[in-house]
Amino acid sequence: MDEVIKEYDNEDLTVVWKPGTCIHSEKCFKGLPAVFNPANRPWVTIDGATSKEIKDQIDLCPSGALSYKLKNQELMSAEIEDEQIVEVAKDGPLMVYGNIKVKNHDGSETSKHRVTAFCRCGASGNKPYCDGSHKNIGFQG
Numbered sequence: 573m574d575e576v577i578k579e580y581d582n583e584d585l586t587v588v589w590k591p592g593t594c595i596h597s598e599k600c601f602k603g604l605p606a607v608f609n610p611a612n613r614p615w616v617t618i619d620g621a622t623s624k625e626i627k628d629q630i631d632l633c634p635s636g637a638l639s640y641k642l643k644n645q646e647l648m649s650a651e652i653e654d655e656q657i658v659e660v661a662k663d664g665p666l667m668v669y670g671n672i673k674v675k676n677h678d679g680s681e682t683s684k685h686r687v688t689a690f691c692r693c694g695a696s697g698n699k700p701y702c703d704g705s706h707k708n709i710g711f712q713g
């Protein structure tokens with residue numbers, strides 16, 4: 573079956589939403605509810621904040637379910653952080669912020685950008701990445 577992909581445009585960027593990739597971290601609608609609100613249809617209100625605010629919020633999406641395509645050169649030239657930061661999320665995944673390469677057990681490599689969520693609970697169906705299953709099993713740690 574084809575992956576569902578939805579797009580929302582303004583003059584500066586296109587927000588790309590892949591619902592099948594979401595791990596329900598809730599960062600988007602807690603961080604910018606005027607744009608990302610699951611109670612609304614459509615759930616993305618592209619004119620609810622500035623393009624910079626939307627871009628910055630999407631940069632915090634741990635799963636990559638939300639991403640963007642930039643049209644505005646000023647937003648494109650925003651600084652890319654060299655430093656990686658690792659954060660242990662309470663009762664959830666290991667969050668790695670920054671650009672990283674994941675060496676897979678089969679020898680292949682996967683490039684990850686911005687934020688990557690690694691499973692700590694052992695229940696993910698998409699290891700080594702978190703798929704939100706930690707909530708279903710009541711993981712604590």
Ligand code: FES
Pocket residue numbers: 664665666690691692693694695696697701702703704705706707
């Ligand atoms: S930590 Fe999220 S599925 Fe394991």
